[in-house]
Every structure is written in structure tokens, then in C-alpha cells.
Amino acid sequence: xxAKDTSALFEATRRAPVExxxxxxxxxxxxxxxxxxxxxxxxxxxxxxxxIMTTTAITLVTSAVLYFSINTDKQELVLPAETEFTAxxxxxxxxxxxxxxxxxxxxxxxDTVSKKAQLVAQRASK
Amino acid sequence: MADNxxxxxxxxxxxxxxxxxxxxxxxxxxxxxxxxxxxxxxVSAYHKFEKIENKEQLLHYLIRSARNRSISIWRKQKPxxxxxxxxxxxxxxxxxxxxxxxxxxxxxxxxxxLPLKQKEALVLFEINGFxxxxxxxxxxxNEGAVKTKISRGRKKLALLMDDNSVKPVSDLLxxxxxxxx
Numbered sequence: 001x002x003a004k005d006t007s008a009l010f011e012a013t014r015r016a017p018v019e020x021x022x023x024x025x026x027x028x029x030x031x032x033x034x035x036x037x038x039x040x041x042x043x044x045x046x047x048x049x050x051x052i053m054t055t056t057a058i059t060l061v062t063s064a065v066l067y068f069s070i071n072t073d074k075q076e077l078v079l080p081a082e083t084e085f086t087a088x089x090x091x092x093x094x095x096x097x098x099x100x101x102x103x104x105x106x107x108x109x110x111d112t113v114s115k116k117a118q119l120v121a122q123r124a125s126k
Numbered sequence: 127m128a129d130n131x132x133x134x135x136x137x138x139x140x141x142x143x144x145x146x147x148x149x150x151x152x153x154x155x156x157x158x159x160x161x162x163x164x165x166x167x168x169v170s171a172y173h174k175f176e177k178i179e180n181k182e183q184l185l186h187y188l189i190r191s192a193r194n195r196s197i198s199i200w201r202k203q204k205p206x207x208x209x210x211x212x213x214x215x216x217x218x219x220x221x222x223x224x225x226x227x228x229x230x231x232x233x234x235x236x237x238x239x240l241p242l243k244q245k246e247a248l249v250l251f252e253i254n255g256f257x258x259x260x261x262x263x264x265x266x267x268n269e270g271a272v273k274t275k276i277s278r279g280r281k282k283l284a285l286l287m288d289d290n291s292v293k294p295v296s297d298l299l300x301x302x303x304x305x306x307x
Binding site: 005012013014016017018020021025026028029030035 | 132140147233
């Protein structure tokens, strides 16, 4: 079929009788007053098919969004940083002993300042 | 009252029939039963007939309504082959020769490949015989735009026809190759 034939096709279509005769359509028009008027209720547009299709689409999209938005990477357990415990330096030592039936207490004071200085010096030397 | 309305409607419709039916046929071809589309549009137009101020504009109203309805109820209720057979059968019943039926169906198939507005402009101008001004009114555009649509539509249609004539040869060669190899 050549391009120039389009005008011939249009001509043939223009000349051909229409699919439905005027009588058929006029007969239908006579029946229209007996038919119920078309409802303008927009709610009738909802049917089971549209509801199922819409719900499925919404469910799929929502689940996809939720699936990809939640961070699924395992979080590594972060241990607290190691802290060096330094017990408070005793100020004094109390010894208890018995001597000839009597309990005696001996309190020895420690020179904490010099001991601390010794410890600091030891650490510095390491 | 109802009889008067019916008479008025029938009188107004009388002059629209051929052009309205041709337009509906081009819209519905292979997609829906033209009878369903025509009935749907007529019921709607009948109930809104009082609101149509200029009764001579009924054809424009019917065409716009058919276009809008065909878009909103664009679902195949029957297989395409059944619809095209029904179309051919109806035309044959009206006394159209099989060759002409094939020509009309080829044209509708090719027109269907054009953009909707281009197709509409071409159908209204070439098949229905509307003037550019009338088409512009129906489409809500201006004459210049309609002229462009028709011109582009013609060119595209010619290209589609060429492609259509080339395809069967290539198909034949392909089939021959398959047989010989």
C-alpha cells in the first residue's frame, strides 16, 4: 500500500454506509425515556475490582518503602572504654592484736603525699 | 412533555447520525463495541438535552461526549478479533463490499497509531467533512493548531502506510529463510 493511497482510503470510508443504520439508532432513542437516568453518584465508580487493585498497589508500595527505609545492618556492641581503676590511697593502717589479754590497736599513718609521688615517678620511668 | 423532548431530540439527531457514527466507529474500532459507545453517549445527551442551548450544536456535543466516554470506558469487553469481525459484519450487512471493509479497517488500524488529537482532527476533517473552524471549536483550540495536526497526521499516516506495505515482504523473506535453513 503506497502513501498516496491514504486519500483513496479516506474516500472509501467517507462513502461507505455507517455501521449502525439510522433506524436502529432512532429505535434506541425511543427507548431512552423508559431507561433510568444515568446516576451522578460518584460512589458507583467504586467496584470490587478497583478496590482490590488499589489496595494491592498501596500495600506493595508501603511494604517496599518500609522494607528499604528500616536499617537492617547489625549494630556492633560498643564496649565502654577501659578505665583505669585507681583505689584511693589509704591514709592509715589499723592493726589489731592481743597482748596479755588485752586487745590493742596500732594506728600507723602513711605518708600519702610521698607515696603518690613515688607511684607517679615509677609510671613516668616506665 | 416527554414526547416533545423526544421528538426534538430525534429531529436534532437526524442530521448528526452519519457523521456521529463515523466518528464513533473510528474511536471504537478494535477496542469496544460501537453500539455500546453510541448508546452510552445518546443516553447522556438525551438527559442533558435541555441544557444544550444551541440545538444545532448537538453534533459537537455528541462528538466531545463520545471522545470523553471512550477514554473513561476504555476497557475491552470483547477480544479484538471479535470486535473487528463484528465491525466487518455490520458493514457487510449495510452492503459494503469486502474490499472496502478491508480498506476501512486498514485505515482505522493506521489511524489508531496516531496521537489522539491528531487522529481526531484527521477523522473529523477527512472522514466527517468538518471545517477547520468547527474542529477547532470541538477541540478547544485554534485553526492554526488544527491545520498543523492535520498536516502532521497526514504525513505520519503516509509513513505508516509505507511501513505497512514493507512489512509483509520482510515477513515473507523471514519465513523463506526459516524454511530454507
